[in-house]
Amino acid sequence: MLSFCPFPVCMSCSHHTPYRGRFAPSPSGDLHFGSLVAALGSYLDARAHQGQWLVRMEDIDPPREVAGASVSILNTLEQFGLCWDEPVVYQSQRHEFYRDSLASISANHACYGCDCTRKMIMQGGGLYQSHCVDKAVESLANPHSIRFNNQQGLDHFDDRLHGRVTVAQDFAQEDFILKRKDGLYAYQLVVVLDDIDQKITDIVRGSDLLEVTTRQMTLYQYLEQPFARYLHLPLAVTDNGLKLSKQNHAKALDLQNKRGLLIDALSFLGQKVTHEYQDFTIEQLLEFAAKNWSLKTMSKQAQIISY
Numbered sequence: 001m002l003s004f005c006p007f008p009v010c011m012s013c014s015h016h017t018p019y020r021g022r023f024a025p026s027p028s029g030d031l032h033f034g035s036l037v038a039a040l041g042s043y044l045d046a047r048a049h050q051g052q053w054l055v056r057m058e059d060i061d062p063p064r065e066v067a068g069a070s071v072s073i074l075n076t077l078e079q080f081g082l083c084w085d086e087p088v089v090y091q092s093q094r095h096e097f098y099r100d101s102l103a104s105i106s107a108n109h110a111c112y113g114c115d116c117t118r119k120m121i122m123q124g125g126g127l128y129q130s131h132c133v134d135k136a137v138e139s140l141a142n143p144h145s146i147r148f149n150n151q152q153g154l155d156h157f158d159d160r161l162h163g164r165v166t167v168a169q170d171f172a173q174e175d176f177i178l179k180r181k182d183g184l185y186a187y188q189l190v191v192v193l194d195d196i197d198q199k200i201t202d203i204v205r206g207s208d209l210l211e212v213t214t215r216q217m218t219l220y221q222y223l224e225q226p227f228a229r230y231l232h233l234p235l236a237v238t239d240n241g242l243k244l245s246k247q248n249h250a251k252a253l254d255l256q257n258k259r260g261l262l263i264d265a266l267s268f269l270g271q272k273v274t275h276e277y278q279d280f281t282i283e284q285l286l287e288f289a290a291k292n293w294s295l296k297t298m299s300k301q302a303q304i305i306s307y
Contacts, residue, residue: 006127019051024191026058027069030252031076033261034206034236040265042204043082047290054198055084060091060190079255080262081282083279089198091190098185101193102178105206110222111178115144127174146179154214154221160231161295162168162207162302167214178213188212190221200228207232207302232294236268237303258282262289270298 023039025031026211031039055077057070074088092256105111122130133149155172159165178189195203210232220227253261259277265274265300271294277285 018202019046019199019202021046021204022056022200023053024056024058025073027066027073028064029069029225030072036205036253036261036265037236037268038233039077039082044290044293045202045231048293049201052085054086056089056194059145060185076253080258081276081286087177090158097100098190098193106293110149112149113144114147115142122212129169130175142179145177147175148178150175151220152241154218156165157213157217159300160208161227162232162300167211172214185239191231192216193230196225202229203232206235208235233269235301249277259285284289
């Protein structure tokens with residue numbers, strides 16, 4: 001297994017590793033409170049480490065995208081004072097990069113074509129059993145996905161909030177998809193390629209991605225790249241346990257109540273909230289919150305009911 005330095009300033013090395021974080025929304029609708037929690041958490045963590053904060057638009061799945069959502073998301077982030085440090089990267093403009101990267105993986109015989117249907121996989125228990133690993137891609141007449149030949153799947157990682165996170169061995173060892181049957185590149189592949197390419201050192205996001213982090217780190221390991229640090233924030237859910245999401249019709253953020261929503265998000269993240277906040281400008285509020293950013297008071301619950 002590759003070793004990596006878990007600190008922005010490496011304690012065992014003489015060089016300094018600058019902090020680079022990111023927020024990577026998908027343009028499937030307007031930002032909602034759950035999105036604000038993720039964006040604010042990643043922003044404050046970057047600023048608390050005197051680091052850079054980037055925005056990447058994960059517009060790699062056209063069927064799920066909503067026209068105008070990318071512009072709306074960026075405008076909303078700016079309205080809340082969450083300003084990024086480099087030009088926004090759009091995954092939809094990086095197909096050549098993904099194609100070349102996948103071709104390199106294929107040339108190393110680290111992936112293969114698979115024409116199994118979802119029904120077949122569910123009948124086998126829900127986890128893929130490497131049925132197609134010995135099939136030649138050119139022998140597949142039907143539309144097929146491309147799966148990673150997962151020889152050394154990682155089953156655990158250390159999260160900055162949750163500590164050691166371990167997943168089931170069968171999940172860790174499953175040959176997961178790199179390119180879908182419909183020709184779209186899979187999230188697991190593109191998120192790792194982009195984070196490596198953008199030199200992201202710290203990934204701060206919702207706890208719904210805790211389990212799949214092991215798959216992403218497996219790809220880091222295969223590509224012989226140093227791991228990013230991970231911090232998975234509590235996930236905002238409804239009172240019936242559903243994730244706040246565009247899919248579940250979470251309401252868009254009220255731009256007339258920016259300060260109030262930021263204070264609510266800070267409270268949700270377990271951060272210090274004082275009466276002074278009511279008199280702060282958005283800029284002052286974010287600056288104060290970054291200076292006082294702490295994981296010690298943050299809940300380790302994976303999910304928290306929001307309003």
